[in-house]
Amino acid sequence: MNPVDLLGKIIEISHSNIELSSRITSILNIISRDMNAEEAIIYTFDKDRRLSCRYANQKSVLFKILNQYRCHVGEGVVGSVAQKRSPLFFTKRDIPPRFGCLFYPDLDGRIENYKLFAFLPLADDSYLYGVLALCAVSRDTLHDADKVFLSILSREVGGILRSYELILSSKKRISELATLTELGKMLTSNAEPRELLKNIALVIAKSLNATFVTIMLGYPFLKLDAQRFTYGIIEPSVQDHVEELEGAATRLLRAVSIKDCAPDEYEDSFKYTLFSAPIASKNRVLGTLTICAEKTGQSYALGEDGQYLISTIANYISSGLENTLLNTRLRDAVRELNDAQKRLIEQEKFRSLGEMTASIAHEIKNPLVIIGGFTKRLARQVDIDRTENKYIRIILNEVTRLESILNEVLNYVKETPLVAETCNINDYLDEILYLLTSDSSWEEIEISRSYNQGLSLVACDSQQLKQVLINIFINAHEAMHGRGTITIQTKQAAYENGSFVAISISDTGGGIDPAIIDNIFNPFFTTKERGTGLGLAISNKIIMNHKGHIDVENVAGKGVTFIIYLPVKNHTTKEELL
Amino acid sequence: MKNAKILVVDDEENIRLLFKEELEEEGFDVDLASNGLEALDKLKKGRFDLVVLDIKMPGMDGIQALNEIKNANKDQPVVLCSAYGEFKQDLSSWVSDGYVVKSADTRELKQTIKNILGL
CATH class of the missing domain: 3.30.565.10 (Histidine kinase-like ATPase, C-terminal domain)
Structure with a gap:
């Protein structure tokens, strides 16, 4: 394929809709085939600004070996090309002596068959995205035209990488915004504090693809019976770090990451990235929010600058909690008011019932006194052993009973002051x-x-x-x-x-x-x-x-x-x- | 000894009759009035050793009548007698000499009267 057609093909691929890593692999396949280079490998920067193999043509043999190594800018051939941003071309015979060996000392045995090497920086005018490495077994010379062509090509691939980064950062931004939108919706709802906190942890975990999210309330807040609200599982190996980070965030009143607290562990074996931020309101720390995600995981939002996002989320939560607190207080107040009103109505009902009872009792009392009083007089005039006297006694007993009922009623109705x-x-x-x-x-x-x-x-x-x-x-x-x-x-x-x-x-x-x-x-x-x-x-x-x-x-x-x-x-x- | 004169004031005719018969049996001379004004009128015209005064009456109630009676003659003995277990009386008013809850059993009323009259 002539260079113009080749370049055209590559541009076509780079503007296609297929997934980005597949696009780059396709381009590397074409370069490998057309340049007669068995290996076409791209190094890019990882999180720690170290160069590591990220993409290779399909038939690449070296990729699996090389991607176990990483190098700093300035280190080895790849690092040197990245540092100087100028390409290097050489054959096996004339490897520049300053490199000693080409990649790594123990790899030299594996690259004995390769005769020609080309290393090109993948950069545009302002920014370096990585390094393209070509290794060939079947050819040992490279024409100037090929070199020019490869330079143009590397600029094009740099462009693709740049757009890839832009897309990644937009995705990250979108995911952040989606999280914050979801949270905002939730925090303005009237959910119970318990439910609210559980749901917040869930939403953050889902939208940030986190391993776990845990909210710890250190302040005796909202009379909640639990203090920690977690979505996901906190691994025992992480538990201590979580507590350490929570302590640091509370103390420093700002977001902290595992890198600040335990840099050594973060570097090496630790497979998580961990952030903690204080949930504070008017400088009073209510609690902490801690988010954990796998380093290699697909968490767009929890990159190096996760502190910013987690602080924002924590601020959202604190204002939400304040809101909920106010709501709860309001609800309590309304309930108390309702209760008081009910009691008042009850009392009022009771009072009017009492007044009515008192007046009825009073109206009954007079006739009762008259009946009883005259019956007593009658009793005194009838001989005790006559049947009539027995009847009179019955009437008198019932009058006495009625009188005592009335007295009890009046007793009940009247307000007796307390003598405490x-x-x-x-x-x-x-x-x-x-x-x-x-x-x-x-x-x-x-x-x-x-x-x-x-x-x-x-x-x-x-x-x-x-x-x-x-x-x-x-x-x-x-x-x-x-x-x-x-x-x-x-x-x-x-x-x-x-x-x-x-x-x-x-x-x-x-x-x-x-x-x-x-x-x-x-x-x-x-x-x-x-x-x-x-x-x-x-x-x-x-x-x-x-x-x-x-x-x-x-x-x-x-x-x-x-x-x-x-x-x-x-x-x-x-x-x-x- | 001359019988003690008692004025019974009650708006219920049958209560008046009952008290009259019960008290006369005890040897008292009993006169009757059916409301406060009538009672004041009778007190102006004649002397009574004691007044038995119902509280709840139409027109002038017992408490008002008590005040009028005591204003005219603070030494006039008065016994309040009411169906209520309690009554409201403001502190500036006169206090009665006795208070009895109205009952078919008139023994308490009689005893209170005797105590006041020193019998």
């Missing part, structure tokens, strides 16, 4: 139990106590609390029909950030039917033949007024446990007490 005093619950329970159990109906009830002796003091209205406790004890007594065990336990308890004293009272009365358990605190709900259904409602109200609450644990068929939580009295210093 400091109270030792253990002593208090003993006092009440002593009073209760002195009655003969309690003879067959066993009382089992388990007190926390170091129980905190509570501030409570002892009269009202007595009403609550007696109510629960009497309910237990009735549920067990006067025979069974009441177990009383006191302990410290934490509930929603508050410190409480818990009094639990269990009976062996068979428990409450699960179908009605939700109703037991409702006013006027009762299972007793003669009960107003106000006992537990009043108890609940009293405990709520104390800023405490009552829990019920029901084991149907066995028994029920009421747990009263009362807030611990705020710590008072001795000075304050005096």
